[in-house]
Amino acid sequence: MLMRTTVQNASKQSPGRGSQAVPGTPPLAGAIEMMGAAMTFARNSEIFGEGEPADYLYKVVSGTVRTSKILTDGRRQIGSFHMAGDIFGLEVGDDHTFSAEAITEAKVLVVRRSALLGLAARDGNVGRQMWMLAGRELARVQDHIMLLVKTAQERVVCFLLEMAQRVPDGNTVALTMSRQDIADYLGLTIETVSRTLTMLENEGAIELPTSRCIMLRKRAALVRLNS
Amino acid sequence: MLMRTTVQNASKQSPGRGSQAVPGTPPLAGAIEMMGAAMTFARNSEIFGEGEPADYLYKVVSGTVRTSKILTDGRRQIGSFHMAGDIFGLEVGDDHTFSAEAITEAKVLVVRRSALLGLAARDGNVGRQMWMLAGRELARVQDHIMLLVKTAQERVVCFLLEMAQRVPDGNTVALTMSRQDIADYLGLTIETVSRTLTMLENEGAIELPTSRCIMLRKRAALVRLNS
DNA sequence: CGACCATTTGATATGGATCAAGCGATGTGG
DNA sequence: CCACATCGCTTGATCCATATCAAATGGTCG
Numbered sequence: 001m002l003m004r005t006t007v008q009n010a011s012k013q014s015p016g017r018g019s020q021a022v023p024g025t026p027p028l029a030g031a032i033e034m035m036g037a038a039m040t041f042a043r044n045s046e047i048f049g050e051g052e053p054a055d056y057l058y059k060v061v062s063g064t065v066r067t068s069k070i071l072t073d074g075r076r077q078i079g080s081f082h083m084a085g086d087i088f089g090l091e092v093g094d095d096h097t098f099s100a101e102a103i104t105e106a107k108v109l110v111v112r113r114s115a116l117l118g119l120a121a122r123d124g125n126v127g128r129q130m131w132m133l134a135g136r137e138l139a140r141v142q143d144h145i146m147l148l149v150k151t152a153q154e155r156v157v158c159f160l161l162e163m164a165q166r167v168p169d170g171n172t173v174a175l176t177m178s179r180q181d182i183a184d185y186l187g188l189t190i191e192t193v194s195r196t197l198t199m200l201e202n203e204g205a206i207e208l209p210t211s212r213c214i215m216l217r218k219r220a221a222l223v224r225l226n227s
Numbered sequence: 228m229l230m231r232t233t234v235q236n237a238s239k240q241s242p243g244r245g246s247q248a249v250p251g252t253p254p255l256a257g258a259i260e261m262m263g264a265a266m267t268f269a270r271n272s273e274i275f276g277e278g279e280p281a282d283y284l285y286k287v288v289s290g291t292v293r294t295s296k297i298l299t300d301g302r303r304q305i306g307s308f309h310m311a312g313d314i315f316g317l318e319v320g321d322d323h324t325f326s327a328e329a330i331t332e333a334k335v336l337v338v339r340r341s342a343l344l345g346l347a348a349r350d351g352n353v354g355r356q357m358w359m360l361a362g363r364e365l366a367r368v369q370d371h372i373m374l375l376v377k378t379a380q381e382r383v384v385c386f387l388l389e390m391a392q393r394v395p396d397g398n399t400v401a402l403t404m405s406r407q408d409i410a411d412y413l414g415l416t417i418e419t420v421s422r423t424l425t426m427l428e429n430e431g432a433i434e435l436p437t438s439r440c441i442m443l444r445k446r447a448a449l450v451r452l453n454s
Numbered sequence: 455c456g457a458c459c460a461t462t463t464g465a466t467a468t469g470g471a472t473c474a475a476g477c478g479a480t481g482t483g484g
Numbered sequence: 485c486c487a488c489a490t491c492g493c494t495t496g497a498t499c500c501a502t503a504t505c506a507a508a509t510g511g512t513c514g
Contacts, residue, residue, distance in 0.1 A: 069373065073454055077376055079369070092362020097369055127354075134361055135319020141368045142306070142324055146296065148375040149304050149414045152502065179461065187376045192502060194462055211461055211511090227300055379470065406493065419470055421494055438478095438493055 028129035031119055032059045032087070036109030041065075041102035047089075050099040054091035056110045060084050063106025064176040067098040068184065078185040080140065081177060083166060090133055104176050148187050150227065155186040156196040157225045160206065164216055171216045179211075255356035258346055259286045259314070263336030268292075268329035274316075277326040281318035283337045287311050290333025291403040294325040295411065305412040307367060308404060310393060317360055331403050375414050377454065382413040383423040384452045387433065391443055398443045406438075 036059065041047055047058065050069055058065075065082040079098050082088045088100060102108075120127035147158050159182060163173045175182075179190040186193065197214075200206045205222055207215040216222060263286065268274055274285065277296055285292075292309040306325050309315045315327060329335075347354035374385050386409060390400045402409075406417040413420065424441070427433045432449055434442040443449060 071373070071377075071454060075376065077373060079372070092358060092365060097366060131319060131358070131361075134358075134365065138319060138361065138365050138368065139324060141365065141372065145306070145368065145371055145375065146298070146304060148372065149302065150298075189503060190461075191463085191504080195502095198462075227298060416471060417493075418472080418495085422470090425494075 026129060027123060027125040028116075028133065029059070029087070031116065031126060032057065032109050032111050035115055036111045039108050039110055041106045041108060043102060043105050045102050047100040047102060047106075047108065048096050050096055052096050052099075053094055054089065054096045055113055056089060057087065057113055057116055058089040058100070059087045059109045059111075061107040061109060063108075064103040065100055065106055065108070066103050066177065066181060066185075067100045069098050076184045077187070078181060079144070081163075081181075081185070083176075087133060090130070090137065092134065103178075103181065152186075152188055152192050152196055153199070153225060154227050155188060156182075156193060156200070157222050159186055160214060160216065161222060161226065163214075171219070173214045173216070175212045175214065254350060254352040255343075255360065256286070256314070258343060258353060259284065259336050259338050262342055263338045266335050266337055268333045268335060270329060270332050272329050274327040274329060274333075274335065275323050277323055279323050279326075280321060281316065281323045282340050283316060284314065284340055284343055285316040285327070286314045286336045286338075288334040288336060290335075291330040292327055292333055292335070293330050293404065293408060293412075294327045296325050303411045304414070305408060306371070308390075308408075308412070310403075314360060317357070317364065319361065330405075330408065379413075379415055379419050379423050380426070380452060381454050382415060383409075383420060383427070384449050386413055387441060387443065388449060388453065390441075398446070400441045400443070402439045402441065 038061070041063075047065060048054075048056070060082050062084050065086075065088060067079040067082070067088060068076055069079065070076050080088070081103070082100075089096065091097065116126065116130070120130055147155055150158065160173065163175070164170050167173055177185075179193050183190045183193045188196075197206070197208060200222075201208050203221075205216075205218050205225070207217055209215065265288070268290075274292060275281075275283070287309050289311050292313075292315060294306040294309070294315065295303055296306065297303050307315070308330070309327075316323065318324065343353065343357070347357055374382055377385065387400065390402070391397050394400055404412075406420050410417045410420045415423075424433070424435060427449075428435050430448075432443075432445050432452070434444055436442065
């Protein structure tokens with residue numbers, strides 16, 4: 001096992017001012033809309049690094065963000081992909097345990113953690129939402145563990161279903177991430193991911209009009225493959 | 228990939244009354260000592276099951292507890308091992324996402340979740356501690372992910388170092404769990420775990436006086452193997 | 455068009471799973 | 485006290501899924 005990956009860095013921005021209140025949204029998300037500073041990150045630029053102090057919380061407006069960790073020998077593990085509406089960068093400790101990079105150009109709202117904590121102290125709803133957010137994160141990570149003990153086919157199918165879940169048309173998935181990103185998320189190699197996809201296509205379970213667009217043909221069959 | 232495991236069940240107890248206040252302990256642990264009902268679980272009995280409502284929080288007094296999940300095809304993944312002092316069973320949602328079984332006979336303190344939540348509402352320290360507990364749990368699970376992408380040798384070494392960390396004499400580890408438990412924790416088979424251990428013994432990195440007792444001989448070498 | 459990068463495809467190697475047997479401890483009944 | 489079954493663990497032989505190495509293909513941008 002040994003998979004090397006290159007990740008380009010770009011100079012990091014620091015949050016400016018921007019955006020307005022959006023009434024009628026849930027307290028935490030609402031607070032971020034209201035208090036958040038809008039920032040744009042270029043493709044492949046780092047949003048924060050592993051081990052850095054977690055002073056901010058982030059919400060994706062557009063684009064895709066990945067969180068990852070690099071082992072000493074260069075292997076990379078991707079923890080999650082975040083898309084429009086997702087909140088990321090929440091830490092319970094003081095520091096980020098993962099780094100975050102923009103996969104595509106990404107617009108992101110940024111709020112000071114201290115501001116949110118202050119708000120949470122005053123508004124119980126915000127606190128409760130942060131608790132729920134942490135809980136969802138925990139569930140996500142636990143699911144990811146279950147992913148990593150499955151076969152290559154099961155992992156890829158899992159990934160497809162996961163992605164399909166979050167798009168409007170639940171059967172057409174436009175992938176924003178490279179095969180390498182997918183592979184590092186699933187703990188496989190790009191070759192295995194690619195081969196598994198063509199296999200699924202040959203079986204008629206999916207269609208690949210282009211390498212970055214996947215259409216789920218037989219949802220039921222896929223769910224079944226998912227073990 | 229296909230590993231079947233048998234888990235015997237025993238009739239489940241329901242919490243009775245017991246135990247007294249212990250002054251000078253941190254708020255959450257203290258609250259559990261104070262309010263907790265002592266229960267004893269026989270070897271291999273279930274403490275709670277996946278999907279059951281998470282009405283209680285648990286703290287190990289003695290013995291070892293494992294949390295696990297079973298995939299539809301019988302594969303089992305162990306999420307964690309809990310020993311004296313460890314708190315387990317904390318959920319953010321309403322239901323347990325794992326089941327818990329006693330590996331050895333285990334004495335456990337049990338508190339109603341609702342009681343703790345009530346306490347947390349009044350005492351900010353308890354709330355903060357629950358937050359920290361969730362955070363530590365999240366970190367543990369993330370580390371587990373990093374484990375599962377490593378080689379067999381690295382996983383076994385990781386496990387040994389992890390276990391060694393929690394015992395008084397940090398170099399002699401008395402394992403309370405079977406090879407099958409270890410294998411299911413590491414996402415390997417018993418055969419691979421066994422072989423890896425004998426390999427490490429042949430290299431002089433560890434000693435195996437008995438199959439359940441492991442002595443770390445060359446900590447530094449092990450840490451290096453850990454990648 | 456040509457250079458470059460991402461992806462696919464092919465050939466081969468290998469780490470760990472699987473299948474099978476042996477071994478040592480623990481317990482049970484005669 | 486000793487045969488003997490049982491259970492957990494180790495060891496050996498073989499197989500297979502996925503990694504690795506290498507080359508072909510295709511899409512994008514100058």
